[in-house]
Amino acid sequence: MTDLLVFAAEEGAHGGSFSEGGFFADTAGIMLISPFVAFLLIIWLGKQLKNDGAEFAIGAMAVNLVWASVLFFQNMTEGIVREVHFEIANIGLFEGRELIFELGWMVDGLSIMMYWVVSFVGLLVFIYAVGYMHGDRRVPWFFAAFSLFAGSMLILVGAPNLIQLIIGWEGVGLASYLLIGFYWEDIENVKAGNKAFLTNKVADVGLILGAILVGLAIGDFSFPAISEAAAAGNESLGAVAAAGGLLLFFGAMGKSAQFPFHIWLPDAMAGPTPVSALMHAATMVTAGIYLMARTFPLYQAFAEEAGIRPIMVTIGVITLFAMGLLALVADDIKKVLAYSTVSQLGYMMTAVAAGGYTAGLFHLFTHAFFKALLFLGAGSVIHAVHSNNMSDMGGLRKDMPKTFWTFVIGSVSLAGIIPFAGFFSKDEILATLDHEGYVGFMWVAIAGAFVTAFYMTRAVALTFFGTYKGHGHPHESPAIMTTPLIILAVPSVLAGFLNVPGLKLGSFGNFTDWLGARVVPMGDYHPESLDWALAAYGLTAGVGGIVIGWLLFAPDRDTQGERDRVEIPVLYPLLRRKYYVDDAALGLVGFTSGPLARATDWFNTYVLDNIVNGVGGAVRLAGRFVYNGLDQRGIDGIFNGLSAVADSAGSSLRKLQTGRVQQYATSVVIAALVLVIVVVIIQ
Amino acid sequence: MTFADWLSDPVNWVYLAIGAAVVASAFRVVTSQNVVHAALFLVATLAGTAALFLMMSAEFVAWTLVLVYIGAVIVLFLFGIMITRAPLNVEPGLDNPKARPLAAVVSLGLFVLLAYTSLQAFGSDQLTDVGTPTDTVTLAESLIVRFVLPFEIVGFVLLAALVGGITIARRDLTPVEEEERGAV
Amino acid sequence: MLVNQFLIVAALLFAMGTYGLLVRRNTVMILLSVELMLNAVNINLVAFEAYLRTSEAIGQVFSLFVITIAAAEVGIGLAIVLMIFRNRQSANVDEYNLMKF
Numbered sequence: 001m002t003d004l005l006v007f008a009a010e011e012g013a014h015g016g017s018f019s020e021g022g023f024f025a026d027t028a029g030i031m032l033i034s035p036f037v038a039f040l041l042i043i044w045l046g047k048q049l050k051n052d053g054a055e056f057a058i059g060a061m062a063v064n065l066v067w068a069s070v071l072f073f074q075n076m077t078e079g080i081v082r083e084v085h086f087e088i089a090n091i092g093l094f095e096g097r098e099l100i101f102e103l104g105w106m107v108d109g110l111s112i113m114m115y116w117v118v119s120f121v122g123l124l125v126f127i128y129a130v131g132y133m134h135g136d137r138r139v140p141w142f143f144a145a146f147s148l149f150a151g152s153m154l155i156l157v158g159a160p161n162l163i164q165l166i167i168g169w170e171g172v173g174l175a176s177y178l179l180i181g182f183y184w185e186d187i188e189n190v191k192a193g194n195k196a197f198l199t200n201k202v203a204d205v206g207l208i209l210g211a212i213l214v215g216l217a218i219g220d221f222s223f224p225a226i227s228e229a230a231a232a233g234n235e236s237l238g239a240v241a242a243a244g245g246l247l248l249f250f251g252a253m254g255k256s257a258q259f260p261f262h263i264w265l266p267d268a269m270a271g272p273t274p275v276s277a278l279m280h281a282a283t284m285v286t287a288g289i290y291l292m293a294r295t296f297p298l299y300q301a302f303a304e305e306a307g308i309r310p311i312m313v314t315i316g317v318i319t320l321f322a323m324g325l326l327a328l329v330a331d332d333i334k335k336v337l338a339y340s341t342v343s344q345l346g347y348m349m350t351a352v353a354a355g356g357y358t359a360g361l362f363h364l365f366t367h368a369f370f371k372a373l374l375f376l377g378a379g380s381v382i383h384a385v386h387s388n389n390m391s392d393m394g395g396l397r398k399d400m401p402k403t404f405w406t407f408v409i410g411s412v413s414l415a416g417i418i419p420f421a422g423f424f425s426k427d428e429i430l431a432t433l434d435h436e437g438y439v440g441f442m443w444v445a446i447a448g449a450f451v452t453a454f455y456m457t458r459a460v461a462l463t464f465f466g467t468y469k470g471h472g473h474p475h476e477s478p479a480i481m482t483t484p485l486i487i488l489a490v491p492s493v494l495a496g497f498l499n500v501p502g503l504k505l506g507s508f509g510n511f512t513d514w515l516g517a518r519v520v521p522m523g524d525y526h527p528e529s530l531d532w533a534l535a536a537y538g539l540t541a542g543v544g545g546i547v548i549g550w551l552l553f554a555p556d557r558d559t560q561g562e563r564d565r566v567e568i569p570v571l572y573p574l575l576r577r578k579y580y581v582d583d584a585a586l587g588l589v590g591f592t593s594g595p596l597a598r599a600t601d602w603f604n605t606y607v608l609d610n611i612v613n614g615v616g617g618a619v620r621l622a623g624r625f626v627y628n629g630l631d632q633r634g635i636d637g638i639f640n641g642l643s644a645v646a647d648s649a650g651s652s653l654r655k656l657q658t659g660r661v662q663q664y665a666t667s668v669v670i671a672a673l674v675l676v677i678v679v680v681i682i683q
Numbered sequence: 684m685t686f687a688d689w690l691s692d693p694v695n696w697v698y699l700a701i702g703a704a705v706v707a708s709a710f711r712v713v714t715s716q717n718v719v720h721a722a723l724f725l726v727a728t729l730a731g732t733a734a735l736f737l738m739m740s741a742e743f744v745a746w747t748l749v750l751v752y753i754g755a756v757i758v759l760f761l762f763g764i765m766i767t768r769a770p771l772n773v774e775p776g777l778d779n780p781k782a783r784p785l786a787a788v789v790s791l792g793l794f795v796l797l798a799y800t801s802l803q804a805f806g807s808d809q810l811t812d813v814g815t816p817t818d819t820v821t822l823a824e825s826l827i828v829r830f831v832l833p834f835e836i837v838g839f840v841l842l843a844a845l846v847g848g849i850t851i852a853r854r855d856l857t858p859v860e861e862e863e864r865g866a867v
Numbered sequence: 868m869l870v871n872q873f874l875i876v877a878a879l880l881f882a883m884g885t886y887g888l889l890v891r892r893n894t895v896m897i898l899l900s901v902e903l904m905l906n907a908v909n910i911n912l913v914a915f916e917a918y919l920r921t922s923e924a925i926g927q928v929f930s931l932f933v934i935t936i937a938a939a940e941v942g943i944g945l946a947i948v949l950m951i952f953r954n955r956q957s958a959n960v961d962e963y964n965l966m967k968f
Contacts, residue, residue: 660961662782666889669789676796680803694868702876709880709903713887718896725899728880732906735873739917744927744934748909751934756902756941763895763945767958779892779961786889794882801874810868811920817927825923826931837935844939852946854953 018517021080024070025107029084031067031115032105032158034060035151039144046140053140054130057147061126064119064154072116075109076508079517082107083160083224097219105158106223109517110293113361114157114286117368121282122150124484128376129274131480132383142182142272149175149275153283157290161222162211165291169207169255172284173200179279180271192270199264203254207291210247213240214298223294224519230297231520241302248295249312249353256288258349259319262342266326269334269388273379276334280341281372289345289364292352300355300522312353317441320346324451328458332388333378336459340414341371343448347429350445356432357524358499358512363429365511366421366495370413373488377407380481381463384474390462392470400476404464406485411460413492415453416542418535423542424496427535431501431527434534446541453545461553502529645674684807694813698738705731716777722760726753740816873914881907892959894948898941905937 021028038060046053074080085104105111126146133139152175156168174197181193215221217240218229229237237244252258257265265285269276279285292299303309320343327339344367351360380403385392397404413420416427426449433442468474476482497503499511512526689695708727715721729752736745826834856864880903887900909930916926952958 661963662779662889662960666782666785666789669793669885669889673789673792673796676800680796680800689869692868695872698868698872702872705876706879706883709883712903713883713890713900718893721896721899725902728903729906732910735876735910736913738868739873739913741913741916741927741930744909744913744930747931747934751938752902756938759941759945760895760899763898763948766949767893767895767952776959777893777896778890782890786886789889790882790886793885794878797878797881798875801871801878805870805874805918808870808918810870810914810917813868813917817916817924821922822924822927822931825925825928829923830928830932833932837932841935841939844942848942848946851943852949 018081019074019078021071021074021082021107024067024074025080025082026084028067028071028107028115028158029105031064031119032151032154034063035147035154038147039151042140042144042147046144051130053143054126057143058123058126058130060147061119061123061150064115065123068112068115068119071107071112072514075112075514075517079109079513080107080112081109081517081519083222085160085222097216099215099219099221101163102161102222103164104160106160108519109515110290110361111157112517113365113515114290115154117286117365118150118153118157118282121368121372121488122278124487125274125278125281125372125376128277128379128481128484129272131478132274132379133272136272137183142179145175145178145182146275146278149179149278149283153287156287160224161220162215162226163221165294166208166211169204169251169287169291172255172287173197173204176200176268176275176279176284179275180268182271182275186270189270192264192267196264196268199261200254203251203261205251206247206249206254207251210244210249210251213244213247214295217244226295227297227519230301231522233301237298238302238305241298242306242308245295245299245303245306246308246311248291248298249308252288252291252349253315254288255291256285256345256349257319257342258288258315258346259322262319262323265342266330266335266338269332269338273334273375273382276338277372277375277379280337280375281368285341285345286348286364286368289348289352289360292349293357293361296352296357296524297520297522299353300357300524309353309355313350313438313441316346316348316350316353317444318346319343320350320448321444321451324448324455327455328451331390333381333390333393333459333463334375334388336390336455337371337374337378340374340452340455343452344371344414347426347445347448350441351429351432354433354436354438354441355524356429356436356526357522358515358526359425359428359432361515362499362511363425365498366413366425366492369488369495370410370420370422370492373406373410373485373492374414376481376485376488377403377410380477380485381407381474383477383481385470386472387470390459393463393468394466394470395464395468396474397464399468399474400464402476402482402485406482406489407464408460409489409492411456415456415546416449416538417453417546418539419493419496421492421494421496423535423539424500427530427538428499428501428527430534430538431531432525434531435525435527446537449538450541450545453542454549457546457549458553461550465554500530501527645671645678694738698735701731701734701738705735718764718777719761722757722764725760726757729753729757739810740813742816743819743822870914870918873910873917877907877910877914879907880904880910892961894951894958894960895945897960898944898948901944902937902941905933909933 035057038056041056042053046056049055071080083104083106085102087100087102089101090098126143129143129146133142136142149172152168152171154168156165156172159165159168177193177197180196181190183189184193211221214226214237217236218225218234220226220229226237230241254261268279271279299309303312323339323346324343327336327343330336330339344363348360348363348367351363380400381393381396382388384396384400384403387393409420413422416422430442430445433439433445498505504510504513705728708724708731711724712721712728715724729748733745733748736742736748884900884903884907887903888897891897891900912926912930912933914926916924916930919926948958951963955962
């Protein structure tokens, strides 16, 4: 049963008239399914094929790219807003509202942009991975999990409702766990996978609670309904908007590695490099930004009033600046890029949180290209020198010219130098912050641009200049790896022109217009023309970072210690220990998990057993108790009694972890007795 | 109603005799240091319980108890005792002496609590229609009309227990034994 | 006859079953104690039925269910005891401490 809905909005280049998108929008679900088909085929047939099943993964991504490209073009010319969904289960009435579980796909500006980015970057990374993983362990399984990763992300970005988004969200988490711990023979990698998974799980609680809160407030989990309710100023939605918005933001913080949930991302570098490239560019970390963009009408309508904007912007700004500094002291080239990603995610989150829908998403768009390029370039270097550490590199520009030039293009783009892609997207974020009144934060963001340029110059200088310090003789990577680099370099240079303020690409409009194909108008800010003063600040910061970085790091030095002692001595230990956030988080986990686990265990055994025993022995008693009325004193008493029992039993139970069943049984009976006595006394 | 009133009813004399027997034999079940004796005392307890059921006009349940428990379950227990090679005479290690004081306190507390709540709830309420046994037809109709679903589920549980019992208790053959069995 | 006179016998049986459950080391003995406790519940159910006299004899029906489930429980329980005994040459529950943290 297909149910087609078309919504109209009043913004965008097409005068508020949007098309349904025709055949490709009707069948856009193919994009959501094909990676899973590839997953199954690889598991089934992968080992027998010449390229270990990469054919299926690449084929699925190629199909997706065709679909996404056609949709992208259609959206450029006519604008598509379309939602297709299938009713899977009717959960029934809840407080007079019907809750229906639906699956389907969205086809609007935002989703089309994400489809295209995931498919395009995914395809190139998959092709690259054929060369990178050649001769490695478990290659079919790698491609299977890789397909699962991309497929889950497509499920997520195609989701027409919060429930499907959560399904894709968890799928992404699962696939990332599999891929980060891909070399599970080494216990460190397993730990990194666990850390990523568990950190994300903590944040997922926020997403799920937020989804429940928002969904139940209006009785519908679908994004069009939420958007419309928010745009119409629905009162029951407004009542939960502050809590719901913060909870959803909390979930987004986990996947998008916002401070203090960033701790999983650098460790996630334990996976093979193509995984890092895909994870950082197109899938996984962008999920949080996507969630914020998808629920943007909610924030637009209520965030100002509820006063949660400053909180979100502050977290974004802390992330963008503090995490950029960490990239300065990392020796592992992938960690430099990882911290860089966290920092750039901070930019996106800041923009979206401040109300810059287009600005944040445009940065996501350009960042996907140059960050994928940088990671694949780093992978190419690692492939050549067999080490992740920049202290084993140096002087590689002669040996690996293609990698060198593409890496430099990516770095310059990331550093935000005109006319590369990063300049325009970062400039739009600065303009948005300026416009929305976060001027102080804008200056922090400009300082962040300085730091960005600084650490990227350091990475380039240490990797490609000076003398080679590793072993053996490095060679340029094979064509199957360099070709994706060259292809990615093109949008890294040119993508910025898609959204120069005030510049329209003829009848196609520009990126802002394409994203304007959405269910409700949002009235978010986009600059009409380039603010040259602001651009000059950003540019100065970028150039300054490059110059200072070059002066400090171009002189060749033998060891990392020598290089780093030159730098900011006060901050150095703080940065090397990553602001102690990891230590704090681990300490917190160690501190709480023991007692918490015991308390949970206690609750399971005792409270549930109490209920059972209570039913057996005191049915009549309970009946009379309820009949006489649960007055305030009764309820208070039960809870006080319960908590007192929990307290004492919890602390004494620590000693009772003997493994002797009968001691456990004794405790169960005592607890049941005490509970019933409490009930009797109250009654 | 005074105790003397209560004693004036001869049925209660019967009750006192049976109840004392039940409680005494139950006490021996949990304190006897001889495994077989404990099982046999359980037979006495169950027989006494069946008699109590008869006093409470539950004839069908009483006879079911006799047939199922005394006829089948106790036999199972005796099998279990034999197979686990428990010593058939007095065995000092049957109890965990360290646990005795706490267990005694706990079970005493449990009894006090149960008795207190029963007394609070029922006071001196009398049984209804003593002497008119519950019709077995009523029981049967109730069982297969109103409670037919639980009835079927219980049947399924019994089947599952049967299969599970066989699966769990069956010893896995060693490869050599399997080969021998295959050869035969 | 009072309701309470039966309920108190049941309470005694239940308490003694609990005592056995907590004190016995032999697994078969523990199962015997559990039977005592189930039996106490049966007495309660039948006593309630004799007090309330429901038209469908609900209390007695439930006691029949309890008897059936108890039989299943004994079957499975003894099977488990047998298996553990075969593997560990002991029927003493305090020697099964694999559940220890």
